[in-house]
Amino acid sequence: MSSSELPRKEANVLKGHEGAVLAARFNSDGNYCLSCGKDRTIRLWNPHRGIHIKTYKSHGREVRDVHVTPDNSKLCSCGGDRQIFYWDVSTGRVIRKFRGHDGEVNAVKFNEYASVVVSAGYDRSLRAWDCRSHSTEPIQIIDSFLDTVMSVCLTKTEIIGGSVDGTVRTFDIRIGREISDDLGQPVNCISMSNDGNCILASCLDSSIRLLDRSTGELLQEYKGHACKSYKMDCCLTNSDAHVIGGSEDGSIFFWDLVDASVVSKFRAHSSVVTSVSYHPKDNCMITSSVDGSVRVWKT
């Protein structure tokens, strides 16, 4: 993908959230997107047509992260009320609430089979919750982090968490090992490359680091944006050619993956860009911001 194909044209603005939008996520096929925010709601959109489809209200505090199962049937969300909500997408009802985190929950993800929800909490733990049984107890608590866990990624066999203690820890279920990669800087957000070989870790020293997962090697650093105090997402394009990150001044940065040069940069929002999500197939991207809007970007 050449840099000209980067999604820089605003296609739609999804307005509806009152207050900051904390996360915006495409679903697995990219036809829909979910956003959640300070107004304690989760909203389901069709970003391509700019339509608001549904609002999910139940959270008592801000909603920090949301994730949807590959079959689009269930949602999980988390936030300031220390619970993970497990939703039914179509009815909009909460199926289950998982309580157990001692603090706010920063991130949440389904595993591949949508049987487990893994949440990352401010209580320095990753917790895995069973969606199949009716138990509301976590089936696994990983508390080897030394500080708040900000972000979590799941592969088929691993749980990866990024923490403010500066580590990205990979928990390999198959071999029962924990691999801790210390970056030395608080890790804000981690995201997997699409080939699964690399981890993109956004650090609070205003740099995004690309790690080789197998060796723990630092492959590249991407700088230029501002990321010092907000939980902000970063991601790779679906072709793994570019790294996308938001900045605290509201602009979006595109870096070349290999030589770490800023390929493109434009001001997308009037305030901090909290989240970016890239379409799994098309050249399309959604960004969310503290200014309360979710914007859809296309080429």
Place this chain on the structure above:
Amino acid sequence: MDSDEEDYVFFGTPIEREEEITNRRKKAAAEASGNLRALPPWKQEVRDEEGRRRFHGAFTGGFSAGYFNTVGTKEGWAPQSFTSSRKNRAEVKQQSIFNFLDEDEKAELEGTLGTSSQFDTFGFTAAEHARKQADKEQKQRPSAIPGPVPDELVLPASESIGVKLLLKMGWRHGRAINDSRASSLYDARREARKALLAFASEDAKAPCPADEPVEEPESFTVQPSDDDTRSSQSLPAFVCNPKQDLHGLGYDPFKHAPEFREKKRLHLLNDKQRGDRKTMSIKDSLFGSKSGKAAPGFGIGALEEYDAEDEDIYAAGYDFEETCIEDDEEPSRLGIESKQPSRLSIESKQKVVARDQGVLPGFKVASVSDYQLERFDPPVIPKDFVPHHKFPGPLETLKKLDVPSPPEVPPPDDSNLKLLIEGVAKLVARCGKLFEDLSRKKNQSNPLFSFLSGGNGHDYYERRLWEEHQKFGDQAKLLLDGKLSPSTQKMTAESRGKLLGEKPLERSSRETTTSSVASGEFQLQFNLSDTFKKPDSFSKLPEVAKPFKDDPAKQERFEQFLKEKYEGGLRSTGYTAASNMSEAARAREKLDFEAAAEAIEKGKRGKESMVPTQPLDFLASGMQFTSGGLEQVENSHAEDLVTKKMYPRREEFQWRPSPILCKRFDLIDPFMGKPPPAPRARSKIDSLLFIPDSVKVAKPEEVAITNRDVPAAQTGAQMTIEDVAEQEIEIVAENVERPVDLYKAIFSDDSDDDVEDLNTKKAQDPEKKTEVATTALNRLIAGDFLESLGKELGFEVPPDTPYSTNKANDLRIETPNSDSGNAKLSTGTYLNPGNETAQDGDSQKSKSIPVRSGGYNSGKHTVGLLNVSGKVNEDKFAQEDKKVKSPSSRRRNWSSSSSSEDERSRKHSKRHRYRSSDSYSDPSSDDREHYCSRSKGKRERSSREKSSRSRKHSKDHKHRSRDSPSRSHRGSEREHSEARKEKRKRRD
């Protein structure tokens, strides 16, 4: 009444008074049939034929009872005549259940199941009965064979499992089951025989025959027409053709081919004999006493005789003898069988024939067969092959000592080359010729190494090598003289360990150097872990690339470092010797090493085909004191590089996924089948948190040695020792097991039990735990020790020394890129009220709590701040935070914390105790200054143009005043958290 009724016409059926009429009749009928007996006596009524009760009237007692109000029977009550028991003793009455039953019950009972001697297959009676029957038959029928019918002709039925079990337990056919085995005579005899056996088994050949009588004692007593005790005779089971196949009844698969039947029978027989030793021996006993006489009198007293009881089935000690009997007996049994035909039927004759020929009767072995065995020629050995292996390098470096010395050569002009040559020479001297070959091969293209292959500086290299050999040889000799020569007399644990390639305990050598440290047991523990290391870890060293080639001393230290890293030992002499390095420099160097080691490790994975050098080599060198490096100046240049290399840093730990998680992820539990870990959640954290602490275990000596520059550190060291001692008790470390192997993972079923196991098995032996804990500690230290120690060392400052200046400098050096993000935030840290309360406490204990709480809260704030997204919307929460944050309330919070938090707080306190011991142990009044100065240092870095502190402060205030109140508050929180990060960074 009857007449009255006839006058009227009744329509319908009159309602009968049940009680009066039907009841009465029924009762009468019932009485007639004796059914009333079912009623208890007090309910029984006496009635006449019509079923009416008789009424005597008020004076005679109401209704009559009994037989006309007298006794129960018609006969009435008649007294028995008295019989004196003096003369006629009461006969012993055989009571049976029939005595107590009535006729009808007896009749009922007839049809029920009962034991019958008819089916008593191994009871005495049955056996006797059968035998008598046989005798009778035999008498009636004139037989061609004189004497009793040879039982061999009649094969016993295949024994039931019960019989087999009984046989195993020593029971013999025809015997009562509870035979008196315990008779003293028997025991005595057995003991005597055992003793004899023990004697006899001294020589190698004895056991086989010795066991035979034990196995088959019957064969001695068994005579063809003996009394009832004869074992095989007592139980003739006349089942001629026990059904052993799976064919239908009456179906004979061999009807038209009887040859095959015989074949098959033989086959079965063989199988059986091979499989079941017991039956074989019994079968053997059938064939007379020949086999038993193989060793007459062996293992038995002259006055004793065998019988069935003598078989000592519990003598498990002779198992091995039995096995050899099996082999030995085979021919003899064959011999017996070949003699059988004289007594057996023609069939068995055929059988023998068949066995001899190996083919079915009626068939012949083909003289020409189509089938040809394909044969392959053995591989041709090349002509120039010499069956003698040459080792690429000399095994014994010491042997080279007598090589004539090469001439003295002036070193080459190039000082770099000189250094290189010297370094290589030293290494070669230490690691053997192998190393030289290796490096020559590796650096073939490198012109710098041309001296290895006769290029520039070759003679100088030769000379140096010789010198090093001399030096090294002396050292080694010293060591060998000291260690080995006394041990040649006798094998000590040390020498044995040396032979096995274990690393010896270095206690002796170390204690001389570190006399001030009284932590002998710690050393011992760590060295124990070393002792179990395999010697092959040594072999890795020679192939190590040399990242510090230009710096031989450093390279040497690096090697030392590697050795310790892979062996997992404590740092030993090499490092302590280089004490003229500053701590920071040393730490940095260590990081350097770490990085290099990692790189090497990576590269090494591909090529693992090195001949291991002898461990002795390394033992010798491992003990050696290496001279201190002179090249420390160079290190400072590389500092920036080092900090860059520092991150990212990879560590690996064990982690145990819960079985259900594995299930949900559709993976095989790597720990399946392993016992659940010692309370996993805690241990993991603890051991992780303890890494810095446990590292200190090693530190005392370190400190003691390095204290030459910093004498005041002693107290700190002592404190850490105490800490560590506490941890020794408290720590419950992770277990060190490895994941189950693949085989197990596949073939053992996974079940949900594991989940429960996790809970149930948590209670474990405390001793075990501590054991695990110590080993785990050792391991942790082995693995993570050096790297963390390196960082530790650089920043570990004794509590009393002025801390600010060093610190600032260090920090400046250490975190060059962190400042840009953090400096602004951390400037105001010292003003944070929360932080101050954290340091208010005087005693160590009380201090740890607020510190911990501070840490916890700061963590919270970190998140809070990270999630700050709307500055306006944030206010609400910020205020909430504020409420919580006032120092007093925070403390209250913690004192009233729930139990769940209690445990966590324990964890924290451990972690923070350490922290407090180094950074917070200063009196609290100093803290402000520390923070000032620290922030100053950073400040200077971040905003270089602003150097004056007052200006910075003013800027600080400006910065704060610019913000809204809530924001400024948050700012301080942020600073707090940043400060914590700083702290952590420093600690790391």
